[in-house]
Amino acid sequence: MAALSAKTIQNAFLAQHHPRTRHGTRYPSDFCSLKTRSMRSFQECRLAVADSSAKWLNTTSTPWTSFDRQAVSCNAAQGGSVVSYAGKVDFLKLQNGSDIRGVAVAGVEGEPVNLTEPVTEAIAVAFAAWLLNKKEADGLRRLRISVGHDSRISAHKLQNAVTHGITAAGHDILQFGLASTPAMFNSTLTEDEKNHLPVDGGIMITASHLPYNRNDDNQKEREDASRGVVTNVDYMSIYASDLVQAVRKSAGGKEEPLDGLHIVVDAGNGAGGFFVDKVLKPLGAVTTGSQFLEPDGLFPNHIPNPEDKTAMMAITQAVLDNKADLGIIFDTDVDRSAAVDSSGHELNRNRLIALMAAIVLEEHPGTTVVTDSVTSDGLTVFIENKLGGKHHRFKRGYKNVIDEAIRLNSVGEESHLAMETSGHGALKENHWLDDGAYLMVKLLNKLAAARTLGSSIGSKVLTDLVDGLEEAAVTVEIRLKIDQNHADLKGGSFRDYGEAVLRHLENAIAKDSDLHKAPKNYEGVRVSGYGGWFLLRLSLHDPVLPLNIEAQSKDDAIKLGLAVLAAVSEFSALDVTALSKFVRQ
Numbered sequence: 001m002a003a004l005s006a007k008t009i010q011n012a013f014l015a016q017h018h019p020r021t022r023h024g025t026r027y028p029s030d031f032c033s034l035k036t037r038s039m040r041s042f043q044e045c046r047l048a049v050a051d052s053s054a055k056w057l058n059t060t061s062t063p064w065t066s067f068d069r070q071a072v073s074c075n076a077a078q079g080g081s082v083v084s085y086a087g088k089v090d091f092l093k094l095q096n097g098s099d100i101r102g103v104a105v106a107g108v109e110g111e112p113v114n115l116t117e118p119v120t121e122a123i124a125v126a127f128a129a130w131l132l133n134k135k136e137a138d139g140l141r142r143l144r145i146s147v148g149h150d151s152r153i154s155a156h157k158l159q160n161a162v163t164h165g166i167t168a169a170g171h172d173i174l175q176f177g178l179a180s181t182p183a184m185f186n187s188t189l190t191e192d193e194k195n196h197l198p199v200d201g202g203i204m205i206t207a208s209h210l211p212y213n214r215n216d217d218n219q220k221e222r223e224d225a226s227r228g229v230v231t232n233v234d235y236m237s238i239y240a241s242d243l244v245q246a247v248r249k250s251a252g253g254k255e256e257p258l259d260g261l262h263i264v265v266d267a268g269n270g271a272g273g274f275f276v277d278k279v280l281k282p283l284g285a286v287t288t289g290s291q292f293l294e295p296d297g298l299f300p301n302h303i304p305n306p307e308d309k310t311a312m313m314a315i316t317q318a319v320l321d322n323k324a325d326l327g328i329i330f331d332t333d334v335d336r337s338a339a340v341d342s343s344g345h346e347l348n349r350n351r352l353i354a355l356m357a358a359i360v361l362e363e364h365p366g367t368t369v370v371t372d373s374v375t376s377d378g379l380t381v382f383i384e385n386k387l388g389g390k391h392h393r394f395k396r397g398y399k400n401v402i403d404e405a406i407r408l409n410s411v412g413e414e415s416h417l418a419m420e421t422s423g424h425g426a427l428k429e430n431h432w433l434d435d436g437a438y439l440m441v442k443l444l445n446k447l448a449a450a451r452t453l454g455s456s457i458g459s460k461v462l463t464d465l466v467d468g469l470e471e472a473a474v475t476v477e478i479r480l481k482i483d484q485n486h487a488d489l490k491g492g493s494f495r496d497y498g499e500a501v502l503r504h505l506e507n508a509i510a511k512d513s514d515l516h517k518a519p520k521n522y523e524g525v526r527v528s529g530y531g532g533w534f535l536l537r538l539s540l541h542d543p544v545l546p547l548n549i550e551a552q553s554k555d556d557a558i559k560l561g562l563a564v565l566a567a568v569s570e571f572s573a574l575d576v577t578a579l580s581k582f583v584r585q
């Protein structure tokens, strides 16, 4: 087991799903992922739950309610070592919105570890018990559960905890080693009996900030009469070959449809390196100049996140240095992605949504595109006026946008794309799974199809698709922290305090004739004025009010910032230092 010495963020997701496989067979399948989402909040762990119509469930839904403290303690008994520890843990305290969050690694004063190996083991055992409960109706007594991890340094430690708990409970484990989160979900769909697939459920583990230990590539099985079996499976090859087939299909069956195209990948030392050897090379692409493909949980090069400026600069530079046709960048566990065209133009955030919307609207004219709340007004104009679709700007959070797209379909409004500016994007055709690799495959399909027609324009075929997207000259995000210990909270929660700030801002805006509240808005206060807009909202997870401003000039952005500052400055628990600095520029 790897030792732990740094702060870690761990996110856990539990999903139940009854999707159709690509081959059309319907499987009830379940997915649980203990995974890292961002480098920003290093210490947190989250757990979210999903239902059969959607990938992710709300915390309040039935499956999660049954996965309560009592169930965890009780079921943990089957896992042996977790019994005494689990009894002392208030699992519900780990709950945060639709997630569970906890500190996984010691090292920061005042932030004790509450996501330990025993807790992880208990959660895994409880997941198996919950899953078995659902499958027993089908006569199932012994489950197959896949476990994968990204390059985070606590991955092996937590993988061992999960494996120990689940095999001790008599179920079988398929260890995939280094994997992407979307691939883990896919393992509940893949039909491949030779490799013991599909699994009944999956668990994805990531951790952070310690040296990465490689996985054993050998396939091996360990038999023990009283325990479940552990089998190592090279699942990423199976998953990647599906992606390769998808691109070949869109190019009319051509074996190497990307022949001669130069594509560089930046995996940020996360789990996305497979995309080079297992996807791009078999399709004929040249991948020279790809970087940071080796997993390294210390992330020595840049934060693996396409929302991060340094990360985008790194892939842009790689494209320019190598005179490549396209650059592709993934986050650590490959559920976020972005691209860069041959001229170094970033295809991320609003631009990537615009690009995906253009592709999806060609296939499904008039469809609704659901996005997060911080998307630009220019994106709405582009989707509605240029592409003839409908833009439904909803809430922040990949889970929120996906759930909303699923809900729209269920009430008769067709939607095929749900996407966040963070680089999470999910398509209806891909089981509403937010898969960064699949998004990039959609771009490759376009490139491959263009080359089949004899075109040699490379990524221009993509850049042309976002032609006409109006972009703001100034785009800022300022995160205003709420001091939870401040007397002004009067012992209340930061959420209540944040809501009070928002209410006050809304009242102040109503009195300002230069500013207009957005007619349709689903979170926070979104306002247009001075040729731009701002949105102040509560963070999904942190005691923070993120403020997004877009305008056509610095002066106009400052005017919008000043309007917010004037309204919120009487809230003394709110740290407005960064906003004050911005408006003084």
Ligand SMILES: O=P(O)(O)OC[C@H]1O[C@H](O)[C@H](O)[C@@H](O)[C@@H]1O
Binding pocket: 037, 038, 396, 397, 398, 399, 420, 422, 424, 538, 539, 540, 541, 542, 546
């Ligand atoms: O609300 P915020 O603090 O800005 O965080 C919001 C973000 O949280 C996580 O990173 C989720 O993966 C994203 O889907 C979401 O957009």
